[in-house]
Amino acid sequence: MQIDYSKIPSPCFVIDEERFRNNLALIKHVSEESGAEIILAFKGFAMWGVFPILREYVNGAAASSVNEARLCYEEIGTLAHTYSPVFKGNEFKSILKYSSHITFNSLNQFNKYSGLLLKYPRKISPGLRINPEYSGTAYELYNSCSPGSRLGVTAEDLAEKGLPDGIEGLHFHALFESDSFALEKILESVESKFSRFFPKLKWLNMGGGHLMTRKDYDIEHLIKIIRHFKEKTGLHIILEPGSAFAWETGELVATVEDITRNQGITTAILDVSFTAHMPDCLEMPYKPKIIGATDPVDGKPGYRMGGNSCLSGDFIGDWTFDHELKPGERIVFWDMIHYTMVKTTTFNGVQHPSIGIWTNDGIFRLIREFGYDDYKNRLS
Ligand SMILES: Cc1ncc(COP(=O)(O)O)c(C=O)c1O
Numbered sequence: 001m002q003i004d005y006s007k008i009p010s011p012c013f014v015i016d017e018e019r020f021r022n023n024l025a026l027i028k029h030v031s032e033e034s035g036a037e038i039i040l041a042f043k044g045f046a047m048w049g050v051f052p053i054l055r056e057y058v059n060g061a062a063a064s065s066v067n068e069a070r071l072c073y074e075e076i077g078t079l080a081h082t083y084s085p086v087f088k089g090n091e092f093k094s095i096l097k098y099s100s101h102i103t104f105n106s107l108n109q110f111n112k113y114s115g116l117l118l119k120y121p122r123k124i125s126p127g128l129r130i131n132p133e134y135s136g137t138a139y140e141l142y143n144s145c146s147p148g149s150r151l152g153v154t155a156e157d158l159a160e161k162g163l164p165d166g167i168e169g170l171h172f173h174a175l176f177e178s179d180s181f182a183l184e185k186i187l188e189s190v191e192s193k194f195s196r197f198f199p200k201l202k203w204l205n206m207g208g209g210h211l212m213t214r215k216d217y218d219i220e221h222l223i224k225i226i227r228h229f230k231e232k233t234g235l236h237i238i239l240e241p242g243s244a245f246a247w248e249t250g251e252l253v254a255t256v257e258d259i260t261r262n263q264g265i266t267t268a269i270l271d272v273s274f275t276a277h278m279p280d281c282l283e284m285p286y287k288p289k290i291i292g293a294t295d296p297v298d299g300k301p302g303y304r305m306g307g308n309s310c311l312s313g314d315f316i317g318d319w320t321f322d323h324e325l326k327p328g329e330r331i332v333f334w335d336m337i338h339y340t341m342v343k344t345t346t347f348n349g350v351q352h353p354s355i356g357i358w359t360n361d362g363i364f365r366l367i368r369e370f371g372y373d374d375y376k377n378r379l380s
Contacts, residue, residue, distance in 0.1 A: 003358040005291075005332050008253045009366070011272045011353035013341050015050060015250035017360045023213040023245055024057035030212055030219060031058075034226035036237040039081060041208045042068040044242020044338050048075040049367040050357060054245075062208075062240035066091045069098035081205065081240065083129060083171060085151060087113060096120050103127035103171040103205065107153060107164065114166055127169035127205065128153060134189040135174040137209075141284065142176035155193035168202045169238075170194060175209025177243060180222035183210060187229060198233050205238040213247045243338040251291070252277065252336035252353060256329045257308070266303050267315060268325050273307030275314045276347040278333065278340055282313065289334035293319035305331065309348040346375045 001018060008014050031038040039060035048071060055076060063069035063080035072080035079100035086105065087095055092113055095102060102117060102124055104110040110128060117124055131152035135145040144151045152172065174186050183206065190204075198204075211217055230237050254272040261267075274281050281288055296302050297320040307314035346352055352370035359365055 001358075001360065001362045003251070004362075004364075005251070005253055005330055007364050008356065008358075009354055010253050010255040010330065011270075011277070011351065012253045012366075013250060013336060013353050013355050014253060014358055014364070015047065015246070015337055015356075016358045017050075017053065019249040020050065020053060020246070021057075021360075023247060023249060024054060026213055026219070027241075027244065028057045030223060034223040034237070035230050036206075036226045036239050038239045038241070040245050041240045041242035042071060043342065044208070045246040046071060046342055047246075047337070047355065047367075049355065051075045062242075063099070066094045066098070069095060073098045081238065083127075083205075092116060096124060099124060101125045101127060101169065101203075101205075103129050103169070105129050105150075105152060107157065110164060110167070114164070118166060125168045125202065126166055127171050127203070128163070128167050129171045129173070130154075130190070130194055132172050132174055132186050132189040132193060134186055135176075136178065136182045136185055137174075137176040139176060139284065145174050158194075158197070163197045163200060167200070169205060170197065170201060170203075171205035171207065173207025173209065173240075175207065177211045177214075178209045179211070179214075179216075180218050180225060183222070184225050187225065195233075198235060201235060203236040203238060204229075204233070205240060207239075208241045208243070210239055210241045211244050211247065212241070213244045246338035248335045250335075250337040250358075252333040252340065254331045254333065254353075256325050256327050256331060258327055259303075259325060260306070265317075266301075267306040268303045268331065269306045269308060270331060271308055271351065272333075272353060273309040273311075273314055273347070273350050274305075274316055275307060275309055275311050276345050276350050277307075277353055278336060279343050279345075280339055281316055287316055288336070290319055291332040291334055293321050296320050301325065308350050311347075346370075346378060349375050 041062040043064050060078050061072040063082045069080040069082045081101040082099040083103035129152035131154050135143045137143050254270045256268045258269040296318045300320045301324050302320050304317035355368040356366045
């Protein structure tokens with residue numbers, strides 16, 4: 001059932017239950033067929049109001065901080081697989097409390113905390129993040145294997161002394177919105193550099209970046225390579241995608257508040273901001289899709305979309321519409337759930353979009369509204 005955007009308050013992030021369930025069902029299918037444990041990376045999607053739906057399909061999460069590990073414990077009801085580039089001494093006790101697996105980014109970090117971990121009254125499985133030195137992503141911002149990367153240990157780091165005793169798993173994250181063929185290439189690199197350690201290990205975490213819910217993704221190929229790798233190595237395989245869970249599951253609904261013209265450029269000023277509510281558009285950067293609009297076409301009404309913050313660069317161009325835009329009109333940004341929601345800020349004190357769900361009954365349910373207190377409480 002299609003979302004009726006006229007029923008959604010503005011501004012608002014709205015997730016579509018049907019599309020969300022379709023993604024979850026596909027991920028569950030991949031997990032069952034491949035034998036891999038697939039958990040949600042909270043950094044990409046942490047809208048816990050819909051976790052009762054998520055829990056029907058998946059029961060684990062990858063955390064990158066104490067807060068995310070605690071959210072997993074409290075809202076999914078399981079212990080987290082936790083990895084962070086660095087753990088602070090004053091938070092490590094809480095990391096232990098909320099985690100079943102803890103992956104360290106460096107040998108220093110493992111050496112610093114392994115005593116505490118191994119003495120903990122409940123069994124926690126320690127791992128080490130490796131850098132396979134091959135990524136295949138075209139976006140430098142997301143390339144964890146770029147020269148000098150701070151993320152993970154290289155084969156060279158382990159050349160002399162090997163893996164320290166106690167490490168039970170290896171973890172790599174080197175993909176970004178990638179297909180299964182990119183994973184296959186990375187696995188070749190991981191095997192050639194690290195397979196001598198496999199007999200000592202219990203698990204291999206293949207990180208995120210597996211965009212298995214994208215329409216052209218070759219699911220059968222993914223299942224085949226994971227199954228094959230699992231049979232060959234005997235390792236328990238874990239995947240922790242974020243984007244794939246919420247890919248194309250919902251939109252950011254906005255409203256045109258004003259139209260400005262300057263030097264031949266017409267801008268629709270919205271009640272949302274790119275920098276505060278869709279920061280990846282400026283960071284990555286990328287131009288989002290707007291429902292009902294196209295790339296520029298000569299002779300048709302064309303607009304730049306401007307945010308409501310005072311940042312000069314808070315705009316993206318250009319789109320063509322089949323009619324002149326007027327204040328009050330809805331603008332719906334496509335695919336604005338994964339990463340977008342978790343990265344919002346209250347810069348300029350601009351109104352944070354509400355959060356809601358379009359249910360399978362064709363009803364909009366508001367989950368959260370934001371107000372002055374949400375803005376104020378972050379600042380003092
Ligand atoms: C360690 C780790 N795991 C998982 C993910 C999730 O990746 P994605 O959302 O691209 O699937 C990330 C993303 O940055 C990550 O850094």
